[in-house]
Amino acid sequence: MKAYDLIVIGGGPAGMAAAIAAKENGCENILILERGPMLGGILNQCIHNGFGLHTFHEELTGPEYAARYAEKIYNQRIDYWLNTTVIHMDREKRVTVVNANEGLQILQAKAIILAMGCRERPRGALNIPGSRPAGIFSAGTAQRIINIDGYMVGHSVVILGSGDIGLIMARRMILDGAKVRVVAELLPYSSGLKRNIVQCLDDFTIPLKFRYTAIKIHGDKRLTGVTLARMDEMNKPIPGTEEFYECDTLLLSVGLVPENELSNDAGITLDPRTCGPVVNDSFETDAEGIFVCGNALHVHDLVDYVSQEAETAGKNAARFIQGMAIREKGKKVTLCGSDGVRYTVPQFLNSNRMDEKLTIRFRVGDVYHNAFVSVYFNDQRVLHRKKPILTPGEMEMIELRKDQVNRFTDLESITVKIEKE
Amino acid sequence: MYDAIIIGAGISGASLAFELAKYKLHIAVIEKGSDVCAGTSRGNSATVHSGHDAAYGTNKAIYNVLGNAMFDTLCSDLKVPFFRNGTIIFAINDADMEEVRRLKHNADLNRVPGVEVLDREGLLKIENYFGPEVIGGLYAPTGGMVCPYSLVIALCEQAYRNHVDFFLNSKVERIQKTKSGFFVTTPKKNFETKFVFNCAGTHADEINNLVSSNKITITPRKGEHIILDKKLSPYVRTTISQTPLNLPGGGHTKGMGIMPSVDKTIILGCGAHDVTDKDDTATTSIGLEEITSYFEKNWRHLPISEKIPKFPRNMIINAFGGLRPHATTDDFIIGESEDVKGFFNMAGIESPGLTAAPAIAQKIVQEAADKYHIEKNDFFVSIRDYEKPFREMDEDERRQAVMNNKEYGEIVCRCELVTKADIIAAIHAPLGASTVNAVKMRTRAGMGRCQGGFCSPVVAKILAEELGIDLTEVTQSGEGSNIFFPKTESLSQRNSE
Numbered sequence: 001m002k003a004y005d006l007i008v009i010g011g012g013p014a015g016m017a018a019a020i021a022a023k024e025n026g027c028e029n030i031l032i033l034e035r036g037p038m039l040g041g042i043l044n045q046c047i048h049n050g051f052g053l054h055t056f057h058e059e060l061t062g063p064e065y066a067a068r069y070a071e072k073i074y075n076q077r078i079d080y081w082l083n084t085t086v087i088h089m090d091r092e093k094r095v096t097v098v099n100a101n102e103g104l105q106i107l108q109a110k111a112i113i114l115a116m117g118c119r120e121r122p123r124g125a126l127n128i129p130g131s132r133p134a135g136i137f138s139a140g141t142a143q144r145i146i147n148i149d150g151y152m153v154g155h156s157v158v159i160l161g162s163g164d165i166g167l168i169m170a171r172r173m174i175l176d177g178a179k180v181r182v183v184a185e186l187l188p189y190s191s192g193l194k195r196n197i198v199q200c201l202d203d204f205t206i207p208l209k210f211r212y213t214a215i216k217i218h219g220d221k222r223l224t225g226v227t228l229a230r231m232d233e234m235n236k237p238i239p240g241t242e243e244f245y246e247c248d249t250l251l252l253s254v255g256l257v258p259e260n261e262l263s264n265d266a267g268i269t270l271d272p273r274t275c276g277p278v279v280n281d282s283f284e285t286d287a288e289g290i291f292v293c294g295n296a297l298h299v300h301d302l303v304d305y306v307s308q309e310a311e312t313a314g315k316n317a318a319r320f321i322q323g324m325a326i327r328e329k330g331k332k333v334t335l336c337g338s339d340g341v342r343y344t345v346p347q348f349l350n351s352n353r354m355d356e357k358l359t360i361r362f363r364v365g366d367v368y369h370n371a372f373v374s375v376y377f378n379d380q381r382v383l384h385r386k387k388p389i390l391t392p393g394e395m396e397m398i399e400l401r402k403d404q405v406n407r408f409t410d411l412e413s414i415t416v417k418i419e420k421e
Numbered sequence: 422m423y424d425a426i427i428i429g430a431g432i433s434g435a436s437l438a439f440e441l442a443k444y445k446l447h448i449a450v451i452e453k454g455s456d457v458c459a460g461t462s463r464g465n466s467a468t469v470h471s472g473h474d475a476a477y478g479t480n481k482a483i484y485n486v487l488g489n490a491m492f493d494t495l496c497s498d499l500k501v502p503f504f505r506n507g508t509i510i511f512a513i514n515d516a517d518m519e520e521v522r523r524l525k526h527n528a529d530l531n532r533v534p535g536v537e538v539l540d541r542e543g544l545l546k547i548e549n550y551f552g553p554e555v556i557g558g559l560y561a562p563t564g565g566m567v568c569p570y571s572l573v574i575a576l577c578e579q580a581y582r583n584h585v586d587f588f589l590n591s592k593v594e595r596i597q598k599t600k601s602g603f604f605v606t607t608p609k610k611n612f613e614t615k616f617v618f619n620c621a622g623t624h625a626d627e628i629n630n631l632v633s634s635n636k637i638t639i640t641p642r643k644g645e646h647i648i649l650d651k652k653l654s655p656y657v658r659t660t661i662s663q664t665p666l667n668l669p670g671g672g673h674t675k676g677m678g679i680m681p682s683v684d685k686t687i688i689l690g691c692g693a694h695d696v697t698d699k700d701d702t703a704t705t706s707i708g709l710e711e712i713t714s715y716f717e718k719n720w721r722h723l724p725i726s727e728k729i730p731k732f733p734r735n736m737i738i739n740a741f742g743g744l745r746p747h748a749t750t751d752d753f754i755i756g757e758s759e760d761v762k763g764f765f766n767m768a769g770i771e772s773p774g775l776t777a778a779p780a781i782a783q784k785i786v787q788e789a790a791d792k793y794h795i796e797k798n799d800f801f802v803s804i805r806d807y808e809k810p811f812r813e814m815d816e817d818e819r820r821q822a823v824m825n826n827k828e829y830g831e832i833v834c835r836c837e838l839v840t841k842a843d844i845i846a847a848i849h850a851p852l853g854a855s856t857v858n859a860v861k862m863r864t865r866a867g868m869g870r871c872q873g874g875f876c877s878p879v880v881a882k883i884l885a886e887e888l889g890i891d892l893t894e895v896t897q898s899g900e901g902s903n904i905f906f907p908k909t910e911s912l913s914q915r916n917s918e
Binding site for chain 2: 177
């Protein structure tokens, strides 16, 4: 059995940043396992710009952003296997992999970083009634076909859901000669970034209809149209609001789900809100020595945050391997969101072990104007910060200092809330 | 010149092709779809019914029970996934129990083996939990689950290996009686044959009425199903439904049921609604709502509710619709037409048709062979050569497989663990896959949680490579269902507008 200090599952932005950070923190024997034919993951199909503003202070395309990290991987001689699928993982940190050259192998690691990314929610999960013709794609699948495979997916498009990939694909389809009839969003707001709505829809006068969704799919062989309708408060179609849109393509951008089949294999506890593992401030799951970062942990809006988070996971994995991680001592403090905060990551921290600063990331469940983000230590409010706008599409962050946490005796839980005043 | 033409390659046509191939006959199957199993046989509850509820004395009752008994050998010969998980029909009040006793009486008349009326204690010996209102029920141990499209594909493949010809994308336009038999017209090719076997599913009335003056009518009756994630499979073992009293669709169905598919997903369904379009397998908001609201309301009775207390709407991974070819006579129409010699019907094969079809086919073929003195084919091979797919192999077999063929090392569909080698094998198998959906039915690539999001473009590419066609020519389900377009085309289109 081949043995490694650290195995990183996934060679996208999270996996690469984590591996580099682990190496920089003294971990030598690292292997990245990547399913695709090159490092970079989904960034390779994101040929639009806007990546790296926080990390590199310039606007890069997805492949450019990926290339900066890939170069470090090459320069630091971090080992990676491409075209390799992990088919099983257990709590003892044994990883079963398959690829054409090495065949089927079981690898042993001292620590594992999970960086599998996420998948798109498919049509089936929406349960849209109607037939099953060709021409229905999840937005990311269409993006891959157009940007990597070099084919078009259709000529006349309806987009369901206003997630970022859907917005990006609206513009992409127009630039490749298609007509984009409409973007329909079930919610009363977009789950995508504001800048994407402006640059991808408004600039091309593509209508965005809120509270609308598809109620019927038409067509036998290839899609011929979609019926949209306005939804009431119970998410039932309002009679009389039905509109038929003729189209040959329907793109779905209706949410991303962290990929955690392997986490399930290892019996790792998942958070039903994030669909990613429950983690502590080291990004360690409840399986000792198995860390997680990136979209496998929770779905991010910006890749820059993925890289930041992954660096922390990589550093902590290196510490764990070197036996430097403080394990038993210190108190376990629960972190959670309530009153409009859907979730927090991490879900708990170790008050003794934690770094000098801890970034808590969270998302809100609705749009808030001029509301306050508050942090409670037990029942006591310790932070109260006004925000002009909070939306579900944009990830929010707050920082806690270690001394702040340690000063507070009997700290059991930290709660993040949205408050009107 | 053929001896026998079979119209339709669903479970009926496939079973007949398999049975007829046991005789010295030159046989062709004509199918209008782009693949076998393109209609009724694809969208159903995958249930091998015990036969407890088919009305005594009907063809449905007779062939259901006979068919059920054939499944062990048939599925083992053909390497089709099948298991007997038993069926429970539970009761929550005295009227239900009365119905349970009536079903038991009917089951006894039909000679269904092992059927019992159980009280609550008895039910709890089979499943660990039932909701507190459940007072008893019927238990039919011979009820089972099969993969319907694997069965149809396997039957057709084996017929093909035994020299039955298949013509896909061939819709029958005309049938004329001739001196020596029949002349069958399709857009691409015409066929002369001695015998015609009508297995045209929802269109079987049209085919029959082309030649026979004994007109029949088939009404398409829609049933819709919802599929739940595999994660729930540990909690669903026996097929469970409520007595059909007071259910949506009442007498038309065996009731709303929950059952474990052979692929470990959970199937919920189904209702019954007569429709007019014979090819309309679309799901409807009413139909899907009927299922979800039924299970939301009655989830608490089911054994699964012990661990999963509420109907898990977020575990829905897909839904599908199917059509039952319902004959107005309310029974299977089987055998030689009274007024047209050599023309055989296997029509109105609605539920429990999937279970009954192998037995009906056997009966029809036996009668034809006796009447027309057809000789047995001594070279018939009933056992299917089958290469185990990667996902069914154990670790050592997988290691060996990749060593022998590197393409086993390329995982294409990771949700269902389908490799490039599996896909290539499905394409080059007898009656091989030529569309993305055909690959999906044969390998499960694209049937998992992501529903083909990652793998369908890769599957399409492999199809293009293996079939020597351009990616733009690859279809989802036959002519007109193309998936990819050349980029330059859209550009030139824009310029011309």
